[in-house]
Amino acid sequence: QVQLVQSGAEVKKPGASVKVSCKASGYTFTNYGINWVRQAPGQGLEWMGWITPYNGDTNYAQFLQGRVTLTTDTSTSTTYMELRSLRSDDTAVYYCARATAIRISGVVTYTPPDFWGQGTLVTVSS
């Protein structure tokens, strides 16, 4: 069965970096993309970016430009999300989610995800 298993909770100080992993199983890893979505406590969902494991292509949300990097290791079917220069408002649950690439008017995007990781709580506090 399809599973996305994320790494455990993290506590970081402001200015530090965090790297969250998302290990996929139960499907051909390179046939789907991985999106990352975060949710601050009591707040809504916020898309962070995606990566296409097949070729490593990435697309990041504008508000995170320069602070986030998505990578994959196809040998272990694992995707990584690294967020740098952490601030208190980065405190959130971070989710990875599997989705299918499609083209709309020639632009690559992803369908709504069909499987999600369990979420990883990242707490940023001094």
Add this chain to the structure above:
Amino acid sequence: DIQMTQSPSTLSASVGDRVTITCRASQSISSWLAWYQQKAGRAPKLLIYKASTLESGVPSRFSGSGSGTDFTLTISSLQPDDFATYYCQRYNTYWTFGQGTKVEIK
């Protein structure tokens, strides 16, 4: 940048009520819209995609409509399991979520 605006932010309803949530895009997204249900401490669950297509396994009391900039999610007869927060999401280029609508017990 396309913004997604949901209304209302909170909705109080009773079991058996017909419930409607609206989502407006700041510019046309055709039918590239999805709806999710989320319960506390859980990942979102996909209900509807392509504005009106019911995800497999989702009860038929959920329905979606709209295209362009105006969309609705309707629950025809609210059930106890439906008290949750609902989000719309556009996915025509990258993803943007609405701010959410909490459906609470009246």
